[in-house]
Amino acid sequence: MSTESKCEFLTVQQVADLLQVPVSWVYGRLRKRSLEKLPGYRLGKYWRFDKEEVLVWLAQQREGRKAA
Numbered sequence: 001m002s003t004e005s006k007c008e009f010l011t012v013q014q015v016a017d018l019l020q021v022p023v024s025w026v027y028g029r030l031r032k033r034s035l036e037k038l039p040g041y042r043l044g045k046y047w048r049f050d051k052e053e054v055l056v057w058l059a060q061q062r063e064g065r066k067a068a
Contacts, residue, residue: 008051015040015049019058036061 015038016023029038030047039053 009048010051010054012047015054018054
């Protein structure tokens with residue numbers, strides 16, 4: 001394959017640091033009933049996040065706020 005997609009996975013703590021929010025806020029956005037659910041993957045008891053997907057989610061949240 002000539003095209004490689006480099007996927008960087010983040011932990012809950014790294015996502016909290018990236019977004020500058022508490023870890024509890026990240027867990028709150030992972031609940032099924034959350035309207036602004038963060039894109040993440042559960043691996044057993046651990047959560048992992050694709051950095052690119054988190055950044056896209058953040059951009060969508062910003063766009064949604066502008067429309068309101």
